Amino acid sequence: MIEKRIEIPESETILSDLDNTLVEGGFNTNCSEIYEVISRIQSNGLKIGLSSDTPFEALEVWRDRFGMNGPIIAEKGAVVCTESGLSYNKEDSTTFTNTLETMINALSVKGFVIWEGNPVEALRMNMRIGNPGDRIALVNNLRKCSIGLFFRLVGQSGEMRTDQTITRLAMENIRNIYSNLEIDEDYNENHGLVIIARKGTNKRTGTQILMEDEGFKEVGMIGDSMSDYLGSDIAKHFAVQNAADKFKALSDYVAKERLTLGVVEILNKLLKTSEE
Numbered sequence: 001m002i003e004k005r006i007e008i009p010e011s012e013t014i015l016s017d018l019d020n021t022l023v024e025g026g027f028n029t030n031c032s033e034i035y036e037v038i039s040r041i042q043s044n045g046l047k048i049g050l051s052s053d054t055p056f057e058a059l060e061v062w063r064d065r066f067g068m069n070g071p072i073i074a075e076k077g078a079v080v081c082t083e084s085g086l087s088y089n090k091e092d093s094t095t096f097t098n099t100l101e102t103m104i105n106a107l108s109v110k111g112f113v114i115w116e117g118n119p120v121e122a123l124r125m126n127m128r129i130g131n132p133g134d135r136i137a138l139v140n141n142l143r144k145c146s147i148g149l150f151f152r153l154v155g156q157s158g159e160m161r162t163d164q165t166i167t168r169l170a171m172e173n174i175r176n177i178y179s180n181l182e183i184d185e186d187y188n189e190n191h192g193l194v195i196i197a198r199k200g201t202n203k204r205t206g207t208q209i210l211m212e213d214e215g216f217k218e219v220g221m222i223g224d225s226m227s228d229y230l231g232s233d234i235a236k237h238f239a240v241q242n243a244a245d246k247f248k249a250l251s252d253y254v255a256k257e258r259l260t261l262g263v264v265e266i267l268n269k270l271l272k273t274s275e276e
Helices: 034-043 056-066 090-109 119-124 164-178 203-214 245-250 259-274
Strands: 013-016 047-051 072-074 079-082 085-087 113-117 135-140 146-154 183-188 193-198 219-223 235-239
Touching (some): 047 203, 079 203, 090 164, 113 119, 119 135, 146 164, 235 245
Parallel strands (some): 013 219
Antiparallel strands (some): 072 079, 135 146
16 A cells, blocks of 8 residues: 655644644653654754644743744734744733733632642642642633633642532632623633633634745644644644544544654654655
8 A cells, every 4th residue: 555645835834733632631742752753854944833722931841842943823823923023912912911810819719729820831740739628720821812720629638630619610700700701711621621712713813824924825734623724725734643533534644643643653754755
């Protein structure tokens, strides 16, 4: 059987989703080869960057961690980092900052311990916050044009764990604060997480800002869900094996492997094309 060849996008720029693509649920990779293949493919002239719902500063950490040389699209397209600098809507940023402050005050009144920083890194490092029995609201203060909150209960051993009752209590006290805004709410009770963003914010619009600034006509996008689908008019799409069926059906290539292993497979295919 002849192996399917992956075409390199016109811009020679590849963007990758982070969660459930490059990293698994515990925010770790499942293949150490990723660092070597990124280095090799970049040595062949391609650029590799990130496109995620994650805040810009956190994605910078991941970009450095992977040794990437490409652009960053953060907060699901609301924040774009190009060679010209950082681009985002300052009015939206002010609105979300003020809304978050009101939400923090409401949670404090209900007895939640407020922790501000990068919740993903705090959970990844099993950081100890608060005391046994405390209700914790982990506030992502890196976000510029969206709001991200994790809710946790501190166990008897000091570990933070999800608790649906705690999460529901928090949501009951903050939903009314942003109910008058035109937003999309990404709420996951099982994961104790809510992300609030301006309605209509998506990776396609963020990519178009990047393309206009850099003079691109087409990029490559590696992902696992329909939020990673940018449109066939501006992107070639590559899916990891754990991707949603609809995204797989629309992709130019579907990896045989899951998560980081799948990204390595895709990048190796692109590397082979670049060496032809």
